[in-house]
Amino acid sequence: MDRGMVIFVGALLTFSSSWLGLVLYPYWQLQHEQPYKKDEGDIAYPQPLEGKALAGKKVYQQNGCLYCHSQQVRSEKFGNWWEDGVEKTGSDIRRSYGLRRTVSRDYIYDNPTMLGTMRTGPDLANIGVRNPSEAWHHTHMLNPRSANEWSIMPSFAFLYTREKIVGSRSDKALSLGREWTVKPGYRWRPSSKEWDEILARRGETIVTQLLGGQPTDFDTKTPEGKTRLLELWLTSPEEEYQVLPTGEADALVAYLLALRKAEVPLPEAKE
Numbered sequence: 001m002d003r004g005m006v007i008f009v010g011a012l013l014t015f016s017s018s019w020l021g022l023v024l025y026p027y028w029q030l031q032h033e034q035p036y037k038k039d040e041g042d043i044a045y046p047q048p049l050e051g052k053a054l055a056g057k058k059v060y061q062q063n064g065c066l067y068c069h070s071q072q073v074r075s076e077k078f079g080n081w082w083e084d085g086v087e088k089t090g091s092d093i094r095r096s097y098g099l100r101r102t103v104s105r106d107y108i109y110d111n112p113t114m115l116g117t118m119r120t121g122p123d124l125a126n127i128g129v130r131n132p133s134e135a136w137h138h139t140h141m142l143n144p145r146s147a148n149e150w151s152i153m154p155s156f157a158f159l160y161t162r163e164k165i166v167g168s169r170s171d172k173a174l175s176l177g178r179e180w181t182v183k184p185g186y187r188w189r190p191s192s193k194e195w196d197e198i199l200a201r202r203g204e205t206i207v208t209q210l211l212g213g214q215p216t217d218f219d220t221k222t223p224e225g226k227t228r229l230l231e232l233w234l235t236s237p238e239e240e241y242q243v244l245p246t247g248e249a250d251a252l253v254a255y256l257l258a259l260r261k262a263e264v265p266l267p268e269a270k271e
């Protein structure tokens, strides 16, 4: 019985001291952190997420982006590489992951914070500054291989729809060649037999469309000519179909563009 009491008190002390040290004390220390303004007239940093970007944060959470992407910039003291036999540090800043390291104030409006632990892909704390192109993010999300052939990021094609064009092509349609849009999520290419069939059916239209009646340096009847024509055709957009972002894809990209941490200097983030 005596020993039971010792075990109970010991366990209680162990758990309560870690709770005090790791939860309560940091909470007490950081609870009053305020956005930063260098001068009275400045816009406060950070700004809370709003509207589409806020909705996009949910999509980011739901799709597990966190498992491969961190949102924390390491200080100049960390992240080493070797150059001419000399060890250097600060690889995150060098890769433009942010202007400076991130500190707790960067996250005051993030609930939950999405610091992440893995960097299978690059850090995204500052992606809105590093790559502000909405179109690039959509084509990359539809199929990361369309942007970087070597990418191992999964395709998020289920956040897009492929529709028959009624009237004219929508402004929001992704501008990608048919190799990426015939089967969203995959790279499509007809077999040589299928290509022959397509050519037999619509060869002349395809040649006129792609080459516009211009004289070419290749003969589209020879095997090499056919292959070159196929390459051109695959990178041209589909005539009848378009790929559009769903509301979720739109929100996700708005969220990525709003990720602008470590953009403003903070007095507590010295290195």
Ligand code: HEC
Pocket: 059, 060, 063, 064, 065, 066, 067, 068, 069, 120, 121, 122, 124, 127, 130, 131, 137, 144, 145, 147, 148, 151, 152, 153, 154, 156, 252, 256
């Ligand atoms: C299995 C791991 C994995 C998952 C899950 C993942 N990514 Fe990636 N991501 C990568 C890799 C690897 C790269 C680098 C290659 C590339 O650019 O495609 C990358 C690149 C990126 C880039 C370009 C970054 C830059 O600096 O150019 C963005 C933006 C991005 N991912 C967003 C997302 C979003 C949003 C999600 C969730 C919907 C997600 N990723 C899910 C692995 C992943």
